[in-house]
Amino acid sequence: MGVHEIRVRIGDISRQQAYLLVNRPDFPDPVAVLAQGKVWLVEEVEAWIAAQRSSEEGGLRPP
Structure with a gap:
């Protein structure tokens, strides 16, 4: 899975947040x-x- 799929699985995060x-x-x-x-x-x-x-x-947000 790539970063886009990770964003979809987590939901409602920006591309920048996903990379973090x-x-x-x-x-x-x-x-x-x-x-x-x-x-x-x-x-x-x-x-x-x-x-x-x-x-x-609930640490799904970047630090």
């Missing part, structure tokens, strides 16, 4: 870097989103 999220140290590492950008495993991103949503802070 994927560059957080706790975000999963990309599995590949293509000419169009980085890509991540769907399962890892979904698990990260679920963990963020279940945390008290």
Whole structure:
């Protein structure tokens, strides 16, 4: 999944906010870097989103 798909899954965040999220140290590492950008495993991103949503802070917004 790329950054656009991550934005769709999270919902209502800008492209800039999405890029800040994927560059957080706790975000999963990309599995590949293509000419169009980085890509991540769907399962890892979904698990990260679920963990963020279940945390008290709801840390889906960039710091």
